[in-house]
Amino acid sequence: MPIYAAIFAFSGASGGALMRGTLGAALMMLFLGRPYGRFLIGYGGCLACLRAGIGPCR
Structure with a gap:
């Protein structure tokens, strides 16, 4: 998850938004x-x- 945290931090997310975004990305995965x-x-x-x-898809 560090790459997502880095992207969110680079885009200017605050601490809470950074945590929510990283948690959301983890949950989606x-x-x-x-x-x-x-x-x-x-x-x-x-x-x-x-x-x-060999024919149509299974």
């Missing part, structure tokens, strides 16, 4: 990371099927 990863796995499998010419 925590809750959205798994669904996004599953989406990428499914999409990657679909592209592999199309490249191999």
